[in-house]
Amino acid sequence: TQLLEQSPQFLSIQEGENLTVYCNSSSVFSSLQWYRQEPGEGPVLLVTVVTGGEVKKLKRLTFQFGDARKDSSLHITAAQPGDTGLYLCAGGPGAGSYQLTFGKGTKLSVIP
Amino acid sequence: DAGVIQSPRHEVTEMGQEVTLRCKPISGHNSLFWYRQTMMRGLELLIYFNNNVPIDDSGMPEDRFSAKMPNASFSTLKIQPSEPRDSAVYFCASSSTGNQPQHFGDGTRLSIL
Numbered sequence: 552t553q554l555l556e557q558s559p560q561f562l563s564i565q566e567g568e569n570l571t572v573y574c575n576s577s578s579v580f581s582s583l584q585w586y587r588q589e590p591g592e593g594p595v596l597l598v599t600v601v602t603g604g605e606v607k608k609l610k611r612l613t614f615q616f617g618d619a620r621k622d623s624s625l626h627i628t629a630a631q632p633g634d635t636g637l638y639l640c641a642g643g644p645g646a647g648s649y650q651l652t653f654g655k656g657t658k659l660s661v662i663p
Numbered sequence: 664d665a666g667v668i669q670s671p672r673h674e675v676t677e678m679g680q681e682v683t684l685r686c687k688p689i690s691g692h693n694s695l696f697w698y699r700q701t702m703m704r705g706l707e708l709l710i711y712f713n714n715n716v717p718i719d720d721s722g723m724p725e726d727r728f729s730a731k732m733p734n735a736s737f738s739t740l741k742i743q744p745s746e747p748r749d750s751a752v753y754f755c756a757s758s759s760t761g762n763q764p765q766h767f768g769d770g771t772r773l774s775i776l
Binding site: 591594595641643650651653655656 | 694696704705706707754756762764767768770
């Protein structure tokens with residue numbers, strides 16, 4: 552069974568601070584997706600990374616896929632209250648496969 | 664464009680009652696997923712349909728759970744009889760094909776008393 556561990560589980564920071572959250576596994580994934588989920592809503596896809604070492608930027612968010620494709624990080628610069636939410640990572644096992652393995656998420660609160 | 668639509672948004676019922684959750688996927692998407700989310704276990708895949716056919720129901724917890732997809736624009740997840748441990752948020756998601764990004768509905772928050 553492939554498992555994804557996310558850390559920290561909870562994070563509360565002040566507006567303007569930087570933060571990094573992590574997604575780790577002992578298994579190799581062909582791709583890794585990051586979602587943000589706001590209270591009362593479903594997860595919304597932010598990015599997909601597919602190549603070991605790949606870095607993608609989405610405004611103030613920087614996503615990195617580990618060289619061995621077993622881990623990923625999400626860095627947020629100058630966090631804003633609108634960044635508040637549950638950040639989920641999900642690993643995809645292979646091309647053509649539908650199965651996603653989700654981590655339990657990091658719950659981020661950005662305090663104004 | 665309309666996203667994945669789920670109903671009801673909230674359901675509170677007593678144990679032993681039948682519960683039916685509904686989902687309308689995005690038009691043109693041929694893959695549909697039902698998930699359950701709890702604090703303890705996170706998001707778990709219950710069942711996956713492709714072209715209205717159940718492909719993988721290994722995540723369905725027990726026989727009390729059943730899912731159908733009678734046509735490309737509608738799916739149901741039924742729990743009968745319901746138990747308090749079924750309390751969770753149930754999400755439906757759809758994608759254009761099985762391995763493409765999944766679009767989630769806003770979920771049904773189910774509470775079994």
